[in-house]
Amino acid sequence: MTFLRTNPRTNPRTNPRATARLRMAALVALPVLALSVACGGGDDSAGAAKKDDAIADVPAAPTAKDGKDGKDGKDGNKPSAPPAGKSAFYDAQMKYVQCMRVKGGYKDFPDPKLSGYLDWTKVEEIASRPGQNEAYKGGKNRVCVPEMQAVMDVEPERDQQKAYESMLAHAKCMRDNGVSRFTNPTMSGGNAQPGGDPNPASPVLDRDSPSYKKAREACQPKLIDSVEGMQ
Known part of the structure:
Protein backbone atom coordinates (compact mmCIF):
# COMPACT_ATOMS: atom_id res chain seq x y z
CA MET A 1 0.00 0.00 0.00
CA THR A 2 1.94 2.74 1.18
CA PHE A 3 3.67 1.63 -2.08
CA LEU A 4 6.50 1.43 -1.30
CA ARG A 5 4.21 -1.62 3.03
CA THR A 6 6.65 2.78 2.60
CA ASN A 7 6.13 1.52 4.46
CA PRO A 8 7.03 -0.23 0.76
CA ARG A 9 9.41 -2.34 3.48
CA THR A 10 12.34 -4.21 2.41
CA ASN A 11 13.60 -7.53 0.86
CA PRO A 12 14.02 -7.30 -2.88
CA ARG A 13 14.63 -11.00 -3.33
CA THR A 14 11.10 -12.31 -2.91
CA ASN A 15 8.41 -13.69 -5.12
CA PRO A 16 6.02 -11.13 -6.72
CA ARG A 17 3.45 -11.33 -3.96
CA ALA A 18 5.98 -11.16 -1.14
CA THR A 19 7.86 -8.37 -2.91
CA ALA A 20 4.73 -6.27 -3.24
CA ARG A 21 3.87 -6.88 0.41
CA LEU A 22 7.36 -5.97 1.63
CA ARG A 23 7.64 -2.90 -0.57
CA MET A 24 4.40 -1.74 0.89
CA ALA A 25 5.39 -2.58 4.39
CA ALA A 26 8.38 -0.39 3.88
CA LEU A 27 6.20 2.58 2.94
CA VAL A 28 4.00 2.46 5.98
CA ALA A 29 6.18 1.22 8.78
CA LEU A 30 9.93 1.26 8.25
CA PRO A 31 12.42 4.08 7.80
CA VAL A 32 12.38 5.29 4.27
CA LEU A 33 14.39 2.71 2.30
CA ALA A 34 12.48 3.12 -0.94
CA LEU A 35 9.02 3.16 -2.16
CA SER A 36 7.75 3.22 1.27
CA VAL A 37 4.76 1.63 4.03
CA ALA A 38 9.58 1.43 5.32
CA CYS A 39 11.59 1.83 8.49
CA GLY A 40 14.02 3.89 10.70
CA GLY A 41 15.37 4.07 14.27
CA GLY A 42 13.38 5.54 17.10
CA ASP A 43 12.30 4.13 20.42
CA ASP A 44 9.62 1.48 20.68
CA SER A 45 10.07 1.22 24.44
CA ALA A 46 7.28 1.91 26.85
CA GLY A 47 8.71 5.37 27.36
CA ALA A 48 8.52 6.05 23.64
CA ALA A 49 5.11 4.58 23.02
CA LYS A 50 3.73 7.93 21.99
CA LYS A 51 6.40 8.35 19.30
CA ASP A 52 6.67 4.90 17.77
CA ASP A 53 3.22 3.61 18.21
CA ALA A 54 1.77 7.03 17.57
CA ILE A 55 -0.42 6.73 20.65
CA ALA A 56 -1.93 9.97 21.80
CA ASP A 57 -1.18 11.79 25.02
CA VAL A 58 -2.75 10.25 28.06
CA PRO A 59 -4.69 12.63 30.32
CA ALA A 60 -2.56 13.74 33.24
CA ALA A 61 -3.14 12.16 36.60
CA PRO A 62 -5.19 14.22 39.08
CA THR A 63 -3.16 16.79 40.99
CA ALA A 64 -3.59 18.07 44.50
CA LYS A 65 -5.84 20.87 43.30
CA ASP A 66 -8.00 18.51 41.32
CA GLY A 67 -11.10 16.84 42.64
CA LYS A 68 -11.21 13.18 43.63
CA ASP A 69 -12.05 12.06 40.11
CA GLY A 70 -9.45 14.24 38.40
CA LYS A 71 -11.89 17.05 37.88
CA ASP A 72 -11.38 20.69 38.70
CA GLY A 73 -11.80 21.31 42.41
CA LYS A 74 -13.97 24.36 41.83
CA ASP A 75 -16.93 23.10 39.92
CA GLY A 76 -16.06 19.41 39.75
CA ASN A 77 -16.85 19.02 36.07
CA LYS A 78 -13.78 20.24 34.20
CA PRO A 79 -11.38 17.56 32.95
CA SER A 80 -7.83 17.80 34.29
CA ALA A 81 -6.43 17.30 30.77
CA PRO A 82 -7.78 17.43 27.23
CA PRO A 83 -9.06 14.14 25.82
CA ALA A 84 -6.56 11.94 24.06
CA GLY A 85 -6.10 12.67 20.38
CA LYS A 86 -4.52 10.86 17.46
CA SER A 87 -1.14 11.48 15.87
CA ALA A 88 -0.27 13.14 12.57
CA PHE A 89 0.87 9.69 11.43
CA TYR A 90 -2.56 8.24 12.20
CA ASP A 91 -4.29 11.14 10.44
CA ALA A 92 -2.14 10.70 7.33
CA GLN A 93 -2.77 6.97 7.34
CA MET A 94 -6.51 7.54 7.65
CA LYS A 95 -6.42 9.78 4.56
CA TYR A 96 -4.63 7.00 2.70
CA VAL A 97 -7.23 4.48 3.82
CA GLN A 98 -10.05 6.76 2.71
CA CYS A 99 -8.38 7.19 -0.68
CA MET A 100 -8.08 3.43 -1.05
CA ARG A 101 -11.78 3.06 -0.31
CA VAL A 102 -13.02 5.88 -2.53
CA LYS A 103 -10.53 5.98 -5.40
CA GLY A 104 -8.39 2.88 -5.05
CA GLY A 105 -11.17 0.35 -5.52
CA TYR A 106 -11.10 -1.27 -2.06
CA LYS A 107 -14.27 -0.35 -0.21
CA ASP A 108 -13.41 -2.70 2.65
CA PHE A 109 -9.86 -1.43 3.16
CA PRO A 110 -9.32 -1.56 6.95
CA ASP A 111 -8.87 1.36 9.31
CA PRO A 112 -5.35 1.84 10.64
CA LYS A 113 -4.53 0.77 14.16
CA LEU A 114 -4.42 3.43 16.87
CA SER A 115 -0.64 3.39 16.48
CA GLY A 116 -1.13 4.67 12.94
CA TYR A 117 0.20 1.53 11.27
CA LEU A 118 -1.95 -0.50 8.92
CA ASP A 119 -3.56 -3.74 10.02
CA TRP A 120 -1.52 -5.94 7.71
CA THR A 121 -3.36 -9.10 8.58
CA LYS A 122 -6.49 -7.58 7.05
CA VAL A 123 -4.65 -5.92 4.17
CA GLU A 124 -3.00 -9.21 3.24
CA GLU A 125 -6.35 -10.98 3.35
CA ILE A 126 -7.70 -8.46 0.83
CA ALA A 127 -4.61 -8.58 -1.38
CA SER A 128 -4.70 -12.39 -1.48
CA ARG A 129 -7.99 -12.36 -3.37
CA PRO A 130 -7.73 -12.99 -7.13
CA GLY A 131 -6.83 -9.81 -8.97
CA GLN A 132 -6.60 -7.75 -5.79
CA ASN A 133 -2.82 -7.38 -5.48
CA GLU A 134 -3.12 -3.64 -6.03
CA ALA A 135 -4.11 -3.42 -2.37
CA TYR A 136 -0.34 -3.46 -1.80
CA LYS A 137 0.41 -0.81 -4.39
CA GLY A 138 -1.73 2.19 -3.60
CA GLY A 139 -4.89 1.02 -5.35
CA LYS A 140 -5.88 0.87 -8.98
CA ASN A 141 -3.43 2.75 -11.18
CA ARG A 142 -1.58 3.63 -7.98
CA VAL A 143 -4.02 6.48 -7.50
CA CYS A 144 -3.32 6.71 -3.76
CA VAL A 145 0.46 6.86 -3.98
CA PRO A 146 0.55 10.57 -2.98
CA GLU A 147 -1.34 9.72 0.21
CA MET A 148 1.00 6.80 0.79
CA GLN A 149 3.99 9.10 0.41
CA ALA A 150 2.45 11.51 2.91
CA VAL A 151 2.21 8.65 5.40
CA MET A 152 5.87 7.82 4.89
CA ASP A 153 6.86 11.44 5.46
CA VAL A 154 5.41 11.48 8.98
CA GLU A 155 6.07 7.90 10.01
CA PRO A 156 7.78 7.72 13.43
CA GLU A 157 11.34 6.47 13.69
CA ARG A 158 11.64 2.94 14.96
CA ASP A 159 13.79 1.41 17.65
Whole structure:
Protein backbone atom coordinates (compact mmCIF):
# COMPACT_ATOMS: atom_id res chain seq x y z
CA MET A 1 0.00 0.00 0.00
CA THR A 2 1.94 2.74 1.18
CA PHE A 3 3.67 1.63 -2.08
CA LEU A 4 6.50 1.43 -1.30
CA ARG A 5 4.21 -1.62 3.03
CA THR A 6 6.65 2.78 2.60
CA ASN A 7 6.13 1.52 4.46
CA PRO A 8 7.03 -0.23 0.76
CA ARG A 9 9.41 -2.34 3.48
CA THR A 10 12.34 -4.21 2.41
CA ASN A 11 13.60 -7.53 0.86
CA PRO A 12 14.02 -7.30 -2.88
CA ARG A 13 14.63 -11.00 -3.33
CA THR A 14 11.10 -12.31 -2.91
CA ASN A 15 8.41 -13.69 -5.12
CA PRO A 16 6.02 -11.13 -6.72
CA ARG A 17 3.45 -11.33 -3.96
CA ALA A 18 5.98 -11.16 -1.14
CA THR A 19 7.86 -8.37 -2.91
CA ALA A 20 4.73 -6.27 -3.24
CA ARG A 21 3.87 -6.88 0.41
CA LEU A 22 7.36 -5.97 1.63
CA ARG A 23 7.64 -2.90 -0.57
CA MET A 24 4.40 -1.74 0.89
CA ALA A 25 5.39 -2.58 4.39
CA ALA A 26 8.38 -0.39 3.88
CA LEU A 27 6.20 2.58 2.94
CA VAL A 28 4.00 2.46 5.98
CA ALA A 29 6.18 1.22 8.78
CA LEU A 30 9.93 1.26 8.25
CA PRO A 31 12.42 4.08 7.80
CA VAL A 32 12.38 5.29 4.27
CA LEU A 33 14.39 2.71 2.30
CA ALA A 34 12.48 3.12 -0.94
CA LEU A 35 9.02 3.16 -2.16
CA SER A 36 7.75 3.22 1.27
CA VAL A 37 4.76 1.63 4.03
CA ALA A 38 9.58 1.43 5.32
CA CYS A 39 11.59 1.83 8.49
CA GLY A 40 14.02 3.89 10.70
CA GLY A 41 15.37 4.07 14.27
CA GLY A 42 13.38 5.54 17.10
CA ASP A 43 12.30 4.13 20.42
CA ASP A 44 9.62 1.48 20.68
CA SER A 45 10.07 1.22 24.44
CA ALA A 46 7.28 1.91 26.85
CA GLY A 47 8.71 5.37 27.36
CA ALA A 48 8.52 6.05 23.64
CA ALA A 49 5.11 4.58 23.02
CA LYS A 50 3.73 7.93 21.99
CA LYS A 51 6.40 8.35 19.30
CA ASP A 52 6.67 4.90 17.77
CA ASP A 53 3.22 3.61 18.21
CA ALA A 54 1.77 7.03 17.57
CA ILE A 55 -0.42 6.73 20.65
CA ALA A 56 -1.93 9.97 21.80
CA ASP A 57 -1.18 11.79 25.02
CA VAL A 58 -2.75 10.25 28.06
CA PRO A 59 -4.69 12.63 30.32
CA ALA A 60 -2.56 13.74 33.24
CA ALA A 61 -3.14 12.16 36.60
CA PRO A 62 -5.19 14.22 39.08
CA THR A 63 -3.16 16.79 40.99
CA ALA A 64 -3.59 18.07 44.50
CA LYS A 65 -5.84 20.87 43.30
CA ASP A 66 -8.00 18.51 41.32
CA GLY A 67 -11.10 16.84 42.64
CA LYS A 68 -11.21 13.18 43.63
CA ASP A 69 -12.05 12.06 40.11
CA GLY A 70 -9.45 14.24 38.40
CA LYS A 71 -11.89 17.05 37.88
CA ASP A 72 -11.38 20.69 38.70
CA GLY A 73 -11.80 21.31 42.41
CA LYS A 74 -13.97 24.36 41.83
CA ASP A 75 -16.93 23.10 39.92
CA GLY A 76 -16.06 19.41 39.75
CA ASN A 77 -16.85 19.02 36.07
CA LYS A 78 -13.78 20.24 34.20
CA PRO A 79 -11.38 17.56 32.95
CA SER A 80 -7.83 17.80 34.29
CA ALA A 81 -6.43 17.30 30.77
CA PRO A 82 -7.78 17.43 27.23
CA PRO A 83 -9.06 14.14 25.82
CA ALA A 84 -6.56 11.94 24.06
CA GLY A 85 -6.10 12.67 20.38
CA LYS A 86 -4.52 10.86 17.46
CA SER A 87 -1.14 11.48 15.87
CA ALA A 88 -0.27 13.14 12.57
CA PHE A 89 0.87 9.69 11.43
CA TYR A 90 -2.56 8.24 12.20
CA ASP A 91 -4.29 11.14 10.44
CA ALA A 92 -2.14 10.70 7.33
CA GLN A 93 -2.77 6.97 7.34
CA MET A 94 -6.51 7.54 7.65
CA LYS A 95 -6.42 9.78 4.56
CA TYR A 96 -4.63 7.00 2.70
CA VAL A 97 -7.23 4.48 3.82
CA GLN A 98 -10.05 6.76 2.71
CA CYS A 99 -8.38 7.19 -0.68
CA MET A 100 -8.08 3.43 -1.05
CA ARG A 101 -11.78 3.06 -0.31
CA VAL A 102 -13.02 5.88 -2.53
CA LYS A 103 -10.53 5.98 -5.40
CA GLY A 104 -8.39 2.88 -5.05
CA GLY A 105 -11.17 0.35 -5.52
CA TYR A 106 -11.10 -1.27 -2.06
CA LYS A 107 -14.27 -0.35 -0.21
CA ASP A 108 -13.41 -2.70 2.65
CA PHE A 109 -9.86 -1.43 3.16
CA PRO A 110 -9.32 -1.56 6.95
CA ASP A 111 -8.87 1.36 9.31
CA PRO A 112 -5.35 1.84 10.64
CA LYS A 113 -4.53 0.77 14.16
CA LEU A 114 -4.42 3.43 16.87
CA SER A 115 -0.64 3.39 16.48
CA GLY A 116 -1.13 4.67 12.94
CA TYR A 117 0.20 1.53 11.27
CA LEU A 118 -1.95 -0.50 8.92
CA ASP A 119 -3.56 -3.74 10.02
CA TRP A 120 -1.52 -5.94 7.71
CA THR A 121 -3.36 -9.10 8.58
CA LYS A 122 -6.49 -7.58 7.05
CA VAL A 123 -4.65 -5.92 4.17
CA GLU A 124 -3.00 -9.21 3.24
CA GLU A 125 -6.35 -10.98 3.35
CA ILE A 126 -7.70 -8.46 0.83
CA ALA A 127 -4.61 -8.58 -1.38
CA SER A 128 -4.70 -12.39 -1.48
CA ARG A 129 -7.99 -12.36 -3.37
CA PRO A 130 -7.73 -12.99 -7.13
CA GLY A 131 -6.83 -9.81 -8.97
CA GLN A 132 -6.60 -7.75 -5.79
CA ASN A 133 -2.82 -7.38 -5.48
CA GLU A 134 -3.12 -3.64 -6.03
CA ALA A 135 -4.11 -3.42 -2.37
CA TYR A 136 -0.34 -3.46 -1.80
CA LYS A 137 0.41 -0.81 -4.39
CA GLY A 138 -1.73 2.19 -3.60
CA GLY A 139 -4.89 1.02 -5.35
CA LYS A 140 -5.88 0.87 -8.98
CA ASN A 141 -3.43 2.75 -11.18
CA ARG A 142 -1.58 3.63 -7.98
CA VAL A 143 -4.02 6.48 -7.50
CA CYS A 144 -3.32 6.71 -3.76
CA VAL A 145 0.46 6.86 -3.98
CA PRO A 146 0.55 10.57 -2.98
CA GLU A 147 -1.34 9.72 0.21
CA MET A 148 1.00 6.80 0.79
CA GLN A 149 3.99 9.10 0.41
CA ALA A 150 2.45 11.51 2.91
CA VAL A 151 2.21 8.65 5.40
CA MET A 152 5.87 7.82 4.89
CA ASP A 153 6.86 11.44 5.46
CA VAL A 154 5.41 11.48 8.98
CA GLU A 155 6.07 7.90 10.01
CA PRO A 156 7.78 7.72 13.43
CA GLU A 157 11.34 6.47 13.69
CA ARG A 158 11.64 2.94 14.96
CA ASP A 159 13.79 1.41 17.65
CA GLN A 160 15.76 -1.01 15.49
CA GLN A 161 16.74 -3.20 18.42
CA LYS A 162 13.12 -3.68 19.42
CA ALA A 163 12.22 -4.32 15.78
CA TYR A 164 14.89 -7.03 15.63
CA GLU A 165 13.77 -8.61 18.90
CA SER A 166 10.16 -8.66 17.73
CA MET A 167 11.01 -10.33 14.42
CA LEU A 168 13.33 -12.79 16.15
CA ALA A 169 10.55 -13.86 18.53
CA HIS A 170 8.24 -14.21 15.54
CA ALA A 171 10.75 -16.32 13.59
CA LYS A 172 11.25 -18.67 16.55
CA CYS A 173 7.50 -18.96 16.96
CA MET A 174 7.08 -19.85 13.29
CA ARG A 175 9.62 -22.65 13.62
CA ASP A 176 8.01 -23.87 16.84
CA ASN A 177 4.72 -24.04 14.96
CA GLY A 178 5.97 -26.25 12.15
CA VAL A 179 7.63 -23.87 9.67
CA SER A 180 11.08 -25.31 10.37
CA ARG A 181 12.94 -23.43 7.61
CA PHE A 182 11.80 -19.96 8.65
CA THR A 183 15.00 -17.94 9.13
CA ASN A 184 15.90 -15.38 11.79
CA PRO A 185 16.10 -11.64 11.10
CA THR A 186 19.51 -9.97 10.96
CA MET A 187 20.99 -6.57 11.82
CA SER A 188 22.71 -4.75 8.98
CA GLY A 189 24.12 -1.26 9.29
CA GLY A 190 22.14 -0.76 12.46
CA ASN A 191 18.86 -1.67 10.78
CA ALA A 192 16.78 -4.75 11.43
CA GLN A 193 16.30 -6.88 8.32
CA PRO A 194 13.45 -9.41 8.24
CA GLY A 195 13.92 -13.15 8.16
CA GLY A 196 11.58 -15.68 6.60
CA ASP A 197 12.16 -17.70 3.48
CA PRO A 198 15.75 -19.00 3.31
CA ASN A 199 15.80 -18.45 -0.46
CA PRO A 200 13.61 -15.45 -1.37
CA ALA A 201 14.72 -15.53 -5.01
CA SER A 202 13.28 -19.02 -5.32
CA PRO A 203 10.90 -19.43 -2.36
CA VAL A 204 10.83 -22.73 -0.52
CA LEU A 205 8.09 -21.76 1.92
CA ASP A 206 4.51 -22.09 0.75
CA ARG A 207 2.83 -19.06 2.30
CA ASP A 208 -0.55 -20.25 1.06
CA SER A 209 -0.40 -23.67 2.70
CA PRO A 210 -2.79 -24.36 5.61
CA SER A 211 0.13 -25.16 7.93
CA TYR A 212 1.92 -21.90 7.13
CA LYS A 213 -1.23 -19.86 7.58
CA LYS A 214 -1.92 -21.57 10.89
CA ALA A 215 1.59 -20.77 12.14
CA ARG A 216 1.29 -17.23 10.85
CA GLU A 217 -1.92 -16.70 12.79
CA ALA A 218 -0.43 -18.13 15.98
CA CYS A 219 2.72 -16.01 15.74
CA GLN A 220 1.28 -12.71 14.49
CA PRO A 221 1.09 -11.27 18.05
CA LYS A 222 4.89 -11.50 18.27
CA LEU A 223 5.26 -8.66 15.76
CA ILE A 224 5.03 -5.07 16.95
CA ASP A 225 2.97 -2.75 14.77
CA SER A 226 5.98 -1.10 13.12
CA VAL A 227 7.28 -4.40 11.69
CA GLU A 228 4.06 -6.30 11.10
CA GLY A 229 4.00 -7.66 7.58
CA MET A 230 7.75 -7.39 7.06
CA GLN A 231 8.38 -11.09 7.50
